[in-house]
Amino acid sequence: MKILVVNAGSSSLKYQLFDMDTGDVLAKGLCERIGIDGAITHKRPGKENYKSEAPLKDHKAAIELVLSLLCDPDLGVISSADEIGAVGHRVAHGGEKLRQSSVIGEKELEYLESIVEINPLHGPPAISGIKACQSVMPNVKHVGVFDTSYYSTMEEKAYIYPIPYELYEKYKIRRYGFHGTSHRYVCQKVMDILGNKDAKVITCHLGNGSSITASVGGRAVDTSMGFTPQEGVPMGTRSGSLDPTVVTYIMKKEGLNPEEMEKLLNSKSGLLGVSGVSSDCRDVMIAEGEGSKRSALAMEILVHYIKKIIGSYVAEMNGLDALVFTAGIGENDGVVRELICKDLSYLGVEIDSEVNLGAKRGTQTEITKAGAKVRTFAIPTDEEYMIALDTYALSK
Ligand code: AMP
Numbered sequence: 001m002k003i004l005v006v007n008a009g010s011s012s013l014k015y016q017l018f019d020m021d022t023g024d025v026l027a028k029g030l031c032e033r034i035g036i037d038g039a040i041t042h043k044r045p046g047k048e049n050y051k052s053e054a055p056l057k058d059h060k061a062a063i064e065l066v067l068s069l070l071c072d073p074d075l076g077v078i079s080s081a082d083e084i085g086a087v088g089h090r091v092a093h094g095g096e097k098l099r100q101s102s103v104i105g106e107k108e109l110e111y112l113e114s115i116v117e118i119n120p121l122h123g124p125p126a127i128s129g130i131k132a133c134q135s136v137m138p139n140v141k142h143v144g145v146f147d148t149s150y151y152s153t154m155e156e157k158a159y160i161y162p163i164p165y166e167l168y169e170k171y172k173i174r175r176y177g178f179h180g181t182s183h184r185y186v187c188q189k190v191m192d193i194l195g196n197k198d199a200k201v202i203t204c205h206l207g208n209g210s211s212i213t214a215s216v217g218g219r220a221v222d223t224s225m226g227f228t229p230q231e232g233v234p235m236g237t238r239s240g241s242l243d244p245t246v247v248t249y250i251m252k253k254e255g256l257n258p259e260e261m262e263k264l265l266n267s268k269s270g271l272l273g274v275s276g277v278s279s280d281c282r283d284v285m286i287a288e289g290e291g292s293k294r295s296a297l298a299m300e301i302l303v304h305y306i307k308k309i310i311g312s313y314v315a316e317m318n319g320l321d322a323l324v325f326t327a328g329i330g331e332n333d334g335v336v337r338e339l340i341c342k343d344l345s346y347l348g349v350e351i352d353s354e355v356n357l358g359a360k361r362g363t364q365t366e367i368t369k370a371g372a373k374v375r376t377f378a379i380p381t382d383e384e385y386m387i388a389l390d391t392y393a394l395s396k
Helices: 059-070 106-114 123-136 149-153 165-171 180-194 244-254 258-267 270-275 281-289 293-317 327-332 334-341 353-358 383-395
Strands: 002-008 013-019 024-032 039-043 050-053 084-091 141-146 200-206 210-216 219-223 322-326 375-378
Touching: 002 059, 002 123, 002 383, 013 059, 013 383, 024 059, 039 059, 059 123, 084 123, 084 383, 106 123, 123 141, 141 180, 141 383, 149 180, 149 219, 180 200, 180 210, 180 219, 180 322, 180 375, 180 383, 200 293, 200 327, 210 293, 219 293, 244 258, 270 281, 270 293, 281 293, 293 334, 322 327, 322 334, 327 334, 334 353, 334 375
Parallel strands: 002 084, 084 141, 200 322, 322 375
Antiparallel strands: 002 013, 013 024, 024 039, 039 050, 200 210, 210 219
C-alpha cells in the first residue's frame, strides 16, 4: 500500500509518499507561500529536484498540485491517485480526547475545531489541510497522528499544574506535551536496540523547538513541553520555563498586552534573545568562537537547562537505561551532546568523545563509553515514517 503523509502549516504543506511494502519514500516535497503567491519543491530519490512557482490559493490548490505532480508521466512516481491507499496527517494537538492516532471523520474534525482556542497557531492549518485532502481524495481513509497522544499515558501528577483545579476543569489547562511522534519513534528504536521492553529512556528532541521526554517501557511518564510548546528548555526563539512572575512583571514594566508578551516569549527569546545573534545553534556557536560573550552564555544556559531536566527525569524514573539525542541539534551537533553529557557520570552517562565527535551527521550512532551503565545514542528522527506506520495500521 502507498501512504501519503501530509503536514499542513499556515502557509505551507509538506508531503511524503511512502511505499509501505518496502518502507521507501517514493517522493516528497514542500508547497510554500500558500495564499500568498505559491511555490513547490518536489523531490524523488536519485532524481533532480523539481521546483516551480505557481499560484496556490489555499491548501486544496496545494494538494491538487501535489497529486498532479505525483501522477505526472515525467515527474511522478505513481500512475494514478487511486494508488494512494490512505493519507496520514500530522496534527500537533489532539486535546484530551484524541489519545491515539485515529481515522478522522466528522466527529473528530468537530472536536479538533473545538480545541482551536488552546491550539490557535497549529490547529486551523491542520484542519484546513485535512479538509482539503478529504475533498480531493474522498475515497480513502484520512488518519490523524497527534503530537500530543504519546503523552496520554502520563499520570495526573505529571500533567496537572499546581494552580486552582477549577481552571483545569474550565479551560483544560494542563500539560499536553508535544513532539510526541518523534519521541515515540526514537524511543521505540532504542528499545529495539536494547532488547528491553521495560527500558527507562530519556529522549532529547533538540531542534529549533526542543523537548525532553521520559518514557518507561515505551510509555511517556513526563515531558518538558506543557500546555503549549513554550514550556521546558530554552529553544531557538522560545524562552522555555520561567518564573511566571517574570511574565507579569515584564508586561507591567514594558506596557505589553498578552499578545505582545506571547510574541516576546515565542519569537524573541531563547538562543536569539540571549545571544542577540541568531536562533540557529550553528550561528550562535560561530559567534561564540568569534568572542561573543552573550553567545557563549546562550549556549551555557541551553546546556544547563537540558542537564537539569535530564537529572530530574532520572530521579522521577528512579533510573535510566538509555539517553537519546535527536532532531537538528541532537542528531548533528556532537559538541552540544558532549557538553550535555559532561559530568553526568553520577547518573551512569558517559560517552566516548571520539566516537561522539566523529559521528557522521544524521546517522544512528551509539556514543556510549565502554563500560558505562547507561547507553547513549544519536538517532535521526522520522516523524513522517511513524505517521505512515500508524496510518497503514488503521487502513488495513
Ligand atoms: P530542527 O528544528 O530539527 O530542524 O533543528 C534546527 C536546529 O538544528 C538549528 O538550531 C540548527 O542550528 C541545528 N542544526 C541543524 N543541522 C545542524 C548541523 N549539521 N550541526 C549542528 N547543528 C545543526
